[in-house]
Amino acid sequence: MTDTSQRSRPLRVLAAMSGGVDSAVAAARAAEAGHDVTGVHLALSANPQSFRTGARGCCTIEDSRDARRAADVIGIPFYVWDLADRFREDVVEDFVAEYEAGRTPNPCLRCNEKIKFAALLDKALALGFDAVCTGHYAQVILREDGTRELHRASDMAKDQSYVLGVLDDRQLAHAMFPLGDTVTTKEEIRAEAERRGLAVAKKPDSHDICFIADGDTQGFLANRLGxxxxxxxxxxxxxxxxxxxxxxxxxxxxxxxxxxxxxxxxxxxxxxxxxxxxxxxxxxxxxxLDVTALTAIKPRWCGAAPVGPGTYTAQLRAHGGETEVTAELVDGELRVHFTEPVRGVAPGQAIVLYDGTRVVGSATIATTARREAATA
Incomplete structure (x- = not known):
């Protein structure tokens, strides 16, 4: 197997630049590898001042300016694309609706599925680009038979494959993650950015939910739902x-x-x-809280859907560990049993299955069964 983060032939690459250090270094590496790179910042709010201020988010006016400055240093064209309406409908409204229904969604995972690798990729392909490049820490592996697999990053401490578990075959074929095969610390990525003259080298990482300006999720929901x-x-x-x-x-x-x-x-x-x-x-x-089994709906597979029961490891939250499970697809639902009980599992969360470092796919948790009784 070979890593496709450095493609063998030059490609037309659209680099999604959030204004942070990871996406800037990813774009710089893609350009250095000989690809024809264009930078794009996604405007995800009709009123960007309402999003996080300073360096904590990825959706502010300041962030778009940081992305533009990074593109200028790299020497690539740069554009800002307005996807605010799509983001509001597919991410923000979905987030509110899920909480209203008593579920716990992951908006970052939904953003990757609906915005960065659906709306953005579709537009990129329509304009003649070959791939979308992001600063995610994950790897796309090209097998000898021509199929592609999504794998964890070389550095498990920075792995972000969980939030990419929604990508399908078509999306993987046009995804590029230049940071995924790098076993380096975040400090080394920042040092690389500084060597490249990128002003975002010392910019803090973004945290929490970008569209909740003050970080008060409960207050945000109260304003929307009463x-x-x-x-x-x-x-x-x-x-x-x-x-x-x-x-x-x-x-x-x-x-x-x-x-x-x-x-x-x-x-x-x-x-x-x-x-x-x-x-x-x-x-x-x-x-x-001990959960022994669950059912999950809306499965998305990073390759062919598994046939029959199998043994995997599962990850239940973006920064969580792995746990051993058996899983089987039955009538379109994923039935999962845990080898050892786990806690804090909530409907609405995503479960991502792994076979070693390979991402098998993901699904949305619908119901859970506890040690003594089943709970919807």
């Missing part, structure tokens, strides 16, 4: 507190519950279930 007081109950159904909107909670949450009645055993309680129908949040002990 406050709706409801009950917090224990496993027996006894009321132990109140809340101002069930959408403000996630499965496994411990902090911010504001429960007036302590547990009989004196131990902390966690969110076990969220019911948007009756606006109720159920809490209980940590042991009640």
């Amino acid at each position: 406050r709706a007081e409801g009950d917090i109950v224990d496993e027996s159904g006894t009321k132990v507190g109140t809340h101002e909107g069930a959408y403000g909670f996630t499965i496994g949450q411990r902090k911010g519950l504001r429960i007036g009645t302590p547990a009989a055993d004196g131990k902390p309680r966690y969110v076990l279930d969220i019911s948007p129908v009756d606006n109720t949040v159920t809490v209980g002990p940590a042991a009640a």
Whole structure:
């Protein structure tokens, strides 16, 4: 197998430049490899001042200026493309709707699927580009039979393959990740940026959700969905507190519950279930979070769909570890059983399956089964 981050022939490459150091170095490496590179910054808000300020986000006016300056230093053409309407519909509105339904979405994964490798790629191909280049840490491997596979980055500490698990064969065929095969620290990437004269070398990494300006997810949802007081109950159904909107909670949450009645055993309680129908949040002990199995819907495969049951490792959150599972596709749903129980698994999250370092595919968690009972 060979890594396709450095293609054998020059390509017309569209480099998505967020204004951060990773995407700038990725674009510079693609240009240095001999490709015909054009930089593009995605304007994802009709009012970019409402997004994160300073260096914390990837959607501000400052970020677009940083991206333009980096493109000038690299010596490549640069454009800003307005995808604000598409971003609002496919990412922001989806995020709000998922929370309203009692689920916990991952907006970064949805952005990669719908914006960077759907809307952006489609436009790039229509304009005659061969590939889209990003600063993600992952690898696209070209096999001898001509098929492509998505693999983890060489440096597991920076691996971002989880949020790319939604990419299909067509998208992988036009994806380029110049940082994925590099076993370097972030400090070394910054040093490389500084050697290249890129002003973003010392710019802090972005964090949290770009479209929530102050980082207050619960406040953002309250403004969109309105406050709706409801009950917090224990496993027996006894009321132990109140809340101002069930959408403000996630499965496994411990902090911010504001429960007036302590547990009989004196131990902390966690969110076990969220019911948007009756606006109720159920809490209980940590042991009640143990999930032994789940079903997931809307599977997307980085290659052919698996046939029959198989043993894999699974990742359940962007910065989480791996856990061993058996999985099988049944009537379009992914049925997953964990070798050892796991905690904090919530409907709406993505599960990504791996075969070694290869990404098999991803799906959206619909229901979970706990050690003693099944919970939707």
